């Protein structure tokens with residue numbers, strides 16, 4: 001059975017998608033944009049946008065019984081490869097037990113004129 005998941009701490013999806021779904025113990029997030037839950041705006045610059053994306057992803061994971069420590073795979077969609085090093089500088093600070101597998105994809109444009117979007121696949125540990 002597929003569970004459709006959300007978090008009360010993130011902005012509503014911009015389209016027809018759940019914040020995350022879960023099959024068994026595997027949780028799949030949708031791509032998260034750097035939208036502030038309060039203002040619904042996208043902050044300026046890759047550093048602030050990466051922090052907002054990771055904050056939103058953290059809420060989805062924690063509100064649904066898992067955490068960054070249980071992330072197996074991430075995909076980052078970024079609109080300028082020159083931003084990847086700055087993204088990585090922030091991204092790496094969220095992982096304390098080794099890094100997940102990751103794919104970086106260069107895209108021409110993202111919703112809300114965001115510089116990046118990130119999705120994750122995580123294990124939900126048993127209680």
Ligand SMILES: C=C(N)C(=O)O
Pocket residue numbers: 014015017030031032033111
């Ligand atoms: C923002 C998205 N994840 C979407 O449009 O699919």
